[in-house]
Amino acid sequence: MAASRWNAATVITLLRIPVAAPGAYLLARGEHLPLAVAFLVAAALTDILDGWVARATGTVTDFGKKVDPVVDKIVIAGVGVILVLKYDVPAWIFAAAVVRDVAILAAAAVVIKRRDVVVPANFWGKTAAMVMVVYAVAAVAAPASAVTTVFLWIVLASLIVSSASYAYDLYRVMRSGERRRT
Numbered sequence: 001m002a003a004s005r006w007n008a009a010t011v012i013t014l015l016r017i018p019v020a021a022p023g024a025y026l027l028a029r030g031e032h033l034p035l036a037v038a039f040l041v042a043a044a045l046t047d048i049l050d051g052w053v054a055r056a057t058g059t060v061t062d063f064g065k066k067v068d069p070v071v072d073k074i075v076i077a078g079v080g081v082i083l084v085l086k087y088d089v090p091a092w093i094f095a096a097a098v099v100r101d102v103a104i105l106a107a108a109a110v111v112i113k114r115r116d117v118v119v120p121a122n123f124w125g126k127t128a129a130m131v132m133v134v135y136a137v138a139a140v141a142a143p144a145s146a147v148t149t150v151f152l153w154i155v156l157a158s159l160i161v162s163s164a165s166y167a168y169d170l171y172r173v174m175r176s177g178e179r180r181r182t
Contacts, residue, residue, distance in 0.1 A: 005063035009054035012046050013068050019043040020075045027140065028082045037137050043075055044133040047126070065118040069108075072121075072129060073101045079136060087139050093155055097132065100163050107170045117173050124165035128158035 023039025026032050050068060054060045076097060083089035104125075111119055135151040142148055 004059075005061050007054070007059040007061070007064075008057065009050045009059055010061070010064050010067065012050040012053060013064060013071055016043045016046045016050075016071050016075055019046060020079065024075075024078050024082060027079065028086060030086065033140055037140060040079060040136065041133065044130065047072060047129060051121075060120075062118045065120045066112075069101075069105065069121055069125075073105065076101070076129070076132065083136055083139055088143055089136075089139050090152070093152060096156065096159050100159050103163070104166050104170075107166070111170055111173050115173055115176075119166075119169050119173055122162075122165055122169060124158070124162040128155075128162040131155050131158045 020043035023036045026036035080094045084094050135155045138148040138151045
């Protein structure tokens with residue numbers, strides 16, 4: 001029997017947006033920054049927790065594999081815009097993250113349509129997301145510091161590595177010629 005799309009893991013995934021929203025609001029206003037960061041870190045932790053819960057309870061679903069990266073992109077885009085406009089995060093790094101995410105979502109849609117296979121998020125993609133969270137915290141806490149600059153370059157490297165990793169995963173699925181058996 002297949003797991004229901006509405007399970008604990010999916011609920012945790014969907015909670016990421018309302019958990020991140022107050023943090024984004026406070027960040028945009030420049031108020032209560034430690035609390036804003038706490039909300040955003042809590043939202044990032046749901047990205048780890050949802051996958052763990054899905055695997056531990058045997059409720060990994062294609063729906064969850066599809067919705068998780070979309071929720072990630074919504075949160076990253078919302079916070080990214082605020083960081084660029086208010087905290088002097090370079091627009092080019094935000095643009096690089098958006099281009100990577102759009103390319104991954106578009107390629108994944110092609111794989112789903114042609115092979116009926118959902119390629120899940122991978123280690124490098126999750127690592128890139130966590131590095132972006134650390135960079136965001138650094139950009140808010142110490143915008144002009146050497147540590148923040150180092151994390152900026154680590155974000156760029158993680159975007160490149162995760163892009164290559166996803167490209168390989170998607171290519172491998174397309175080359176396999178297999179379709180999911182229903």
